[in-house]
Amino acid sequence: MSRRAIISVSNKEGVVEFARALHGLGFEIVSTGGTFKTIKEAGIPAKYVTEITGFPEILDGRVKTLNPYVHGGILAKRTPEHLAQLEEHNIGPVDLVAVNLYPFKQTISKPDVTMEDAIENIDIGGPTMVRAAAKNFEHVIIVVNPVRYGQVIEELKKGNVSREFRMQLAAEAFTHTAEYDTYISAYMNNLVRETTGEKFPANLHLSFVKAQDCRYGENPHQKAAFYRDPLAKTPGVGTAQQLQGKELSFNNIMDANAAFEIAREFTEPTVVIIKHNNPCGVASGANLAEAYRRAYEADPVSAFGGIVGINTTVDKATAEKMNEIFLEAVIAPDYTEEALEVFGTKENLRVLKTGQMPEGPPAGYDMKAVNGGLLVQESDAGSITVDDLKVVSKAQPTREQLEEMLFAWKVVKHVKSNAIVVTKDKCTLGVGAGQMNRVGSARIAFAQAGEKAKGAVLASDAFFPFRDTVDEAAKAGISAIIQTGGSLRDEESIKAADEHGIVMVLTGMRHFKH
CATH class of the missing domain: 3.40.50.1380 (Methylglyoxal synthase-like domain)
Known part of the structure; x- marks a missing residue:
């Protein structure tokens, strides 16, 4: 039969x-x-x-x-x-x-x-x-x-x-x-959510496809793999095309994602240099080569071995500047043929192409695994404009200060909490990340900025529980502060700003990043 x-x-x-x-x-x-x-x-x-x-x-x-x-x-x-x-x-x-x-x-x-x-x-x-x-x-x-x-x-x-x-x-x-x-x-x-507005279903089923096994995870003793969302349409690390270089490591992927997420915040030519998932240098400029130079000079020590995120097509001049130091990877929407020829002289440099930068804030979910569960939240799509700012100090901001504070605010959103960022002329001067108290982060940022902090602006990802950070800012020469507000001691911080002649504006929006 x-x-x-x-x-x-x-x-x-x-x-x-x-x-x-x-x-x-x-x-x-x-x-x-x-x-x-x-x-x-x-x-x-x-x-x-x-x-x-x-x-x-x-x-x-x-x-x-x-x-x-x-x-x-x-x-x-x-x-x-x-x-x-x-x-x-x-x-x-x-x-x-x-x-x-x-x-x-x-x-x-x-x-x-x-x-x-x-x-x-x-x-x-x-x-x-x-x-x-x-x-x-x-x-x-x-x-x-x-x-x-x-x-x-x-x-x-x-x-x-x-x-x-x-x-x-x-x-x-x-x-x-x-x-x-x-x-x-x-x-x-998704259709139901669009109809009802319900954000989180009673049961969450996820399907990802393994893109690669990693040599190891965050540390050599940890096994790891990278999975892609097969339905992802938005440009990003998961959908990027690797044009050259060694295979991406676990930490490379994490840092490339951080670089890309900051770069997408800006419309003018902007360069982000990431080290250990925090920005060590971020700058906008009239052209990309200038933006890269300023981002690198913001912290040249940390930039070595970093990952660079760029929000526009990389040209030859920028590629030549980047090739002057050792970098792990670069992620950008596209590259000129001349830029790729320059990068080709460093065969281990990982070059990622995402395609056109996504429009609007990030959508979807942010997920964090915990023992026995999964925390799910909307992606942090929060953004503000000048019209959203509330001036609470006696000193009134200039238009230039308002624009600078918005630049600093976009950066601090992506720095590990507690986060303090000091910027001037749309370039980071000091970044204080991941400290257990806010004044500690501020001191790190001021030490890094040094004398350049005079006349600069400070962004804080959350409110000041005490006036100590404002007092430290005054010693460093900070001219304007952007923070969330909402502390029981807001009046103390505002009073300190007024005593020191510092502009202070409130956003009413917090950007914790743990």
């Missing part, structure tokens, strides 16, 4: 060769739709599924394999009882199922996709056959990945496909349907 294989695939890669090999091994091939046409046109004998079901396709093809003559053959164990029932109902057992599903992910990834198109690409019969075959893996070989075709044929030629391999294929099949349903769930939940 010949063995039976059902083949119904959306991805036709390798299916003709696979079907031909199965036919050569004595398999009767049953197929549907486009797969049947492809196999028949290749001259391989095959039956259309209606020949074994005795029932036509209905509902515009929505129902064709949902039939006992299909699923009875797939789900039957090879026990006397099950085989007797198959014989009683004239159902042929199925020995192999090769199915992959409607291209739902590809469909919803299109920018102009309609809900109707998405819904029509939700596969019903395919997942049902996959799950049935995977459940009965002891007796049925299930293949969902074209990469497996050759291996399956080799195993069949040996005469016996091992239980271990069958189980491996079954696990792969259940992963395939689980991933597929996750995409559908995510898409439908």
Whole structure:
């Protein structure tokens, strides 16, 4: 008695060769739709599924394999009882199922996709056959990945496909349907959120695809891997194209993401240099080469071995400046051919191209793993304009000071809390990050800025619990402060600013970053 294989695939890669090999091994091939046409046109004998079901396709093809003559053959164990029932109902057992599903992910990834198109690409019969075959893996070989075709044929030629391999294929099949349903769930939940405004579903299902194994994690004794969101459309680290250089490490990816997220805050040519996930230099300029020079000079010691984020196309002049020191990576929307030639002289430099910078604030979720759980919040898309600022000091800001404070505010948003940033002429002079008290961060920033702090502005990612930071700012020569406000002691800080003749404005918005 010949063995039976059902083949119904959306991805036709390798299916003709696979079907031909199965036919050569004595398999009767049953197929549907486009797969049947492809196999028949290749001259391989095959039956259309209606020949074994005795029932036509209905509902515009929505129902064709949902039939006992299909699923009875797939789900039957090879026990006397099950085989007797198959014989009683004239159902042929199925020995192999090769199915992959409607291209739902590809469909919803299109920018102009309609809900109707998405819904029509939700596969019903395919997942049902996959799950049935995977459940009965002891007796049925299930293949969902074209990469497996050759291996399956080799195993069949040996005469016996091992239980271990069958189980491996079954696990792969259940992963395939689980991933597929996750995409559908995510898409439908997004529609619900758009309709109802609900931010967080009762159940959160995530699906990521492994892009690479990392040599190690944050430290050499930690194993690590990088996973991409297959549905991500917005330019960023996960969707970037690596043009040259060594493989990105775990820390490279983290720092490149930090560099990119700061760079996207600005519209004028801006360069960000990241070290250990904090900016050591950020500057805007009339041109990119000037912006890079100023960002580098803000902290040349820390810049060595850093990662650079840029918000516009990198030109030759900027690339030549960057090549003067050792850098781990650069991430930017694009590069001129001349710039890539310059970078090509440093073959280990990792060069990432994101494509056009995304418009507007970041969307989506920020997720942080904790033991036994996951914290999920909206991405920090908060931003302010001059009109949002509340001047609380007696001293009134100039237009230049207001613009400078907004520059500093955009930077401090991305510095680890407690965060203090000192800037002048749209360039960081001092960055105090990650200290347990705010005045400690301020002292680090002032020490780094030195004499340049005179006339500069200070940004704080949260309010001042005491006036001590304002007093320290006055000693350093700070001329204006932007902070959130909201402390029980706001009046003390405002009074200190007035005593020292410092401009103080409040944002009403906090930017903690832990």
